[in-house]
Amino acid sequence: MKHDIQRYTAGERSNHWAVAILFVLAGLSGLALFHPALFWLSHLFGGGPWTRILHPFIGIAMFLFFIWLVMRFMSHNMIHKRDVQWLKQAGDVMANREGNMPEVGRYNGGQKLLFWVLLVCMLLLLVTGIVIWREYFSHLFGIELIRLSVLLHALAALVLIVSIIVHIYAGIWVKGSVGAMLTGWVSKGWARKHHSLWYKEVEKGENKH
Amino acid sequence: MATQDIIARSATTTHSPSIRQIDEVAKLIDVSKCIGCKACQVACSEWNDLRDEVGHNHGTYESPADLSADSWTLMRFAEHEDEAGKLEWLIRKDGCMHCAEPGCLTACPSPGAIVQYANGIVDFNQDHCIGCGYCITGCPFDVPRISKKDNKAYKCSLCSDRVGVGQEPACVKTCPTGAIVFGSKEDMKDHAAERIVDLKSRGYENAGLYDPPGVGGTHVMYVLHHADKPALYSGLPADPSIDPMVHVWKGVAKPLGLLAMGATALIGFFHYLRVGRNVVEEDEPGAVGDAAVHKVDPAVHEFDPKAPR
Numbered sequence: 001m002k003h004d005i006q007r008y009t010a011g012e013r014s015n016h017w018a019v020a021i022l023f024v025l026a027g028l029s030g031l032a033l034f035h036p037a038l039f040w041l042s043h044l045f046g047g048g049p050w051t052r053i054l055h056p057f058i059g060i061a062m063f064l065f066f067i068w069l070v071m072r073f074m075s076h077n078m079i080h081k082r083d084v085q086w087l088k089q090a091g092d093v094m095a096n097r098e099g100n101m102p103e104v105g106r107y108n109g110g111q112k113l114l115f116w117v118l119l120v121c122m123l124l125l126l127v128t129g130i131v132i133w134r135e136y137f138s139h140l141f142g143i144e145l146i147r148l149s150v151l152l153h154a155l156a157a158l159v160l161i162v163s164i165i166v167h168i169y170a171g172i173w174v175k176g177s178v179g180a181m182l183t184g185w186v187s188k189g190w191a192r193k194h195h196s197l198w199y200k201e202v203e204k205g206e207n208k209h
Numbered sequence: 210m211a212t213q214d215i216i217a218r219s220a221t222t223t224h225s226p227s228i229r230q231i232d233e234v235a236k237l238i239d240v241s242k243c244i245g246c247k248a249c250q251v252a253c254s255e256w257n258d259l260r261d262e263v264g265h266n267h268g269t270y271e272s273p274a275d276l277s278a279d280s281w282t283l284m285r286f287a288e289h290e291d292e293a294g295k296l297e298w299l300i301r302k303d304g305c306m307h308c309a310e311p312g313c314l315t316a317c318p319s320p321g322a323i324v325q326y327a328n329g330i331v332d333f334n335q336d337h338c339i340g341c342g343y344c345i346t347g348c349p350f351d352v353p354r355i356s357k358k359d360n361k362a363y364k365c366s367l368c369s370d371r372v373g374v375g376q377e378p379a380c381v382k383t384c385p386t387g388a389i390v391f392g393s394k395e396d397m398k399d400h401a402a403e404r405i406v407d408l409k410s411r412g413y414e415n416a417g418l419y420d421p422p423g424v425g426g427t428h429v430m431y432v433l434h435h436a437d438k439p440a441l442y443s444g445l446p447a448d449p450s451i452d453p454m455v456h457v458w459k460g461v462a463k464p465l466g467l468l469a470m471g472a473t474a475l476i477g478f479f480h481y482l483r484v485g486r487n488v489v490e491e492d493e494p495g496a497v498g499d500a501a502v503h504k505v506d507p508a509v510h511e512f513d514p515k516a517p518r
Contacts, residue, residue, distance in 0.1 A: 002492065033318040033341065035463045036220035048319050048339035049360070096484055134342030134355060146346050147454040154458055158466045162473045169477035174487045189489040 003185035005202055013184055015069050022062035023164060029055040030157055056133050063126045070119055076106045077116070083109035098193070106198040110170070117163050124156035217325035219317035225324070233329040235394040236367065236378060238302050239404055239432040240442065241413070242388035245270060245284050245300040249380035249389060253282045256368060256379035276303065278356035278363040282380060285443035301431070301442040302380070302389070305352045305365035307331045309425030312451040313364075315459050316347025322362075329394065329428035330369045335361040347459070349424060349449035367428065397430060404432045423450030 008016070029051045032041035042051040082102040086093075086109030089101055093110075107115070128149035131141050138146055171177040176190040191199035215225035254260065261279035264272065270286040282304035289297045311331045314323040322337035323344065333344075333353070340360035344353040353362045368378035376382070377391040390400060401418045408416035417436025420426045431445070439445040 033339075035467055036222055036318070036320060037467070039220060039318065039320055042339075048337070052339045052341045094480065094484065096487060132342075132346070134340070134345070135360065138342060138345075143346070143351065144452075147452050147458075150343070150346055151454045151458045151462070154462055154466065158462075158469060161470055165470065165473045165477065169474075169480075173477075173481060176489060176492070187489060187492050189491040193489050 002187040002189075003183070004188040005186050005191050005199075006184050007180045007186045007191075008184045010184065012069075012072055013181060015065060015072065016181055019062060019065045019069055022058055022065060023160075026055065026058045026062050027157070027161055027164075029058060034154060034157075053135075056129055059125060059129050063122055066118070066122050070115075073115065077112045079109070079112050079116075080105075083112050086110070087113060103197045104195050105201075106195055108194070114163055114167055118160065121156045121160040121163070124152055125160065128153040128156065214327040215324050216327050217311070217314055218321055219314050219323040220320040227327065229327060231327040233327075233394040234367075234372060234392065234428060235329065235397040236307075236381060236429045237390050237392075237397040237401055237432065238429065239388045239390070239401075240299065240301055241404070241408055241416075241432060241434050242386050243284075243300045243302065244386055244388075245286060245298070246385060247272075247284050248383045248385055249302055250280070250282055250284060252379040252383035253365070254280070256371070257281065257366075276352060276354055276364075278354045278358075278361075281305070281363065281365040287441060287443045289441050297434075299435075299442050301445060303352075303443065305331065305367070305429065306350050306424070307365075307367055307428035308349075309427065310451065312347035312349050312424070312455060313344035313353055313362075314347075315451055316343040316455055318343055326369065328372065330367045330372065331428075332366050332369045333362055333364060335359075335363065338362050347451065347455050349446060349451060365429075394426075394428065401430065401432050408432070408434055419445070421446075421449050423448050 028041045029045050031038045032045070032048075032051050033039075033055070039048075042048045045051040045054050082104075085102045086104065090110060092098065092101060093108075130137050131146055131149035132138060132153060141149075171181070174194065176186055176194075180186045180190075188199070191202065213226045214229040214231050216227050218225040259279045259281065261273055261277055264274055266272070267274045271284065273280050273283065276283050282302055285301045285303045287299040287301070289299050291297065307330055309329065311323070311325060313333075314325055314331060317323045318341060319337050319339045322334055322339070323331065324334060325331045338361040340355060340362070342353075342355055342362070344362050345351070345355070353364045355362050368376070368380075371378060381389045381391040390397065392400070398418065398420070405416045405418065413434040415437040416432070416434050419431035419433050419436060419439060431439075431442075433439060433442065433445075435441050439447050
């Protein structure tokens with residue numbers, strides 16, 4: 001991959017991978033407590049009690065780094081008409097038929113949808129996670145709210161994990177994307193093919209990043 | 210003690226050793242015979258070597274104010290005035306009900322931290338407890354408590370150590386009025402039926418047995434003089450059951466959740482296999498205009514004089 005255009009700064013990349021690492025840790029420790037078949041994952045964290053102790057702190061850290069990422073990228077993720085059209089034609093993208101797709105800015109409709117789904121999930125996980133954090137907070141809440149929260153926490157985590165699996169796959173499938181988030185650079189061809197509007201802006205010198 | 214009579218084990222999806230068949234036991238608490246002396250609380254504390262902190266007077270006879278990791282049973286005192294203005298002092302010995310379908314065990318994520326024996330006793334194995342408090346979330350009776358000292362969950366064990374060697378629970382042994390009796394569940398139901406006949410003959414038309422079917426019945430049962438209104442007895446739930454949200458969370462959500470994650474990953478794999486990579490053609494090696502292949506430095510010669518002609 002040629003290094004023609006810088007897509008992500010070192011700060012953005014570090015922020016992204018901090019969230020990614022914390023997501024993996026929060027996900028594995030959470031799954032350990034979710035299904036008996038995955039309880040063995042608790043050994044990665046030093047056993048059941050340590051998994052229970054660490055999971056909420058990892059979650060809080062993930063949330064804080066994620067919110068930082070949101071503040072960096074929110075302005076690029078406002079959903080426009082062309083993004084809705086993109087989403088309607090997402091099946092063509094999946095089939096590698098991109099001829100009739102609407103022009104894409106810095107992010108496509110799918111990426112923007114992911115952005116907002118992740119934000120909703122993270123907020124839900126934070127709020128419900130505090131309610132079910134038995135050691136410090138659960139005594140402040142009623143039992144019905146706690147029961148609702150354990151269910152919503154699991155549901156939000158499921159949507160988050162499935163979304164991230166899609167996100168990771170998209171990165172692997174669309175060649176050049178993992179490199180973009182690792183090195184920060186993309187080729188002109190990549191930018192033109194996947195984010196033509198953004199490419200034009202960069203070429204005009206309006207938006208270096 | 211006995212490990213061949215475990216009929217349910219928390220966070221375990223296969224059978225537990227359950228070859229031994231034992232009759233179900235039950236503790237029957239006849240509320241109408243209770244005088245609120247709290248001897249059962251003391252016996253519980255003695256046998257289990259528990260010493261709760263000395264608390265404060267909260268303006269009621271209840272002491273301590275609530276169940277705790279160190280107080281596994283508690284007399285709850287309710288003053289009830291009926292329609293005729295007659296005052297009734299309703300005293301209920303609160304504690305684990307040892308449900309046939311235990312919400313705590315359903316909710317527990319740690320394998321073996323909660324077990325249910327064939328005799329019906331639901332026992333916490335604190336050695337496996339991780340302190341998450343899910344048992345509290347699952348319990349329809351608000352019984353388990355997490356200790357502030359060791360972050361483990363505790364509750365009445367129905368003196369499983371005593372019952373295992375043929376003795377009755379400590380509270381039963383000590384009760385001076387015979388309000389608490391212990392035996393096989395069938396015998397306790399028969400005993401309760403006699404008591405209910407007696408209570409009805411003395412004007413308590415709604416006397417009855419509290420053995421709530423919503424949790425599959427319990428192995429701690431009450432004889433209530435007002436069985437039609439269990440809530441009178443310090444909020445005893447009329448129709449307890451495992452909450453639907455807990456059922457979904459610990460029921461369908463678990464397999465469906467894993468299935469959704471696995472399926473998504475598999476769909477990705479087969480998409481890659483069938484549709485192929487999404488590549489930028491001009492960046493591919495060998496593409497037209499690819500510098501690496503076509504713009505050869507004129508100083509580089511491919512002629513190898515040693516190569517065979």
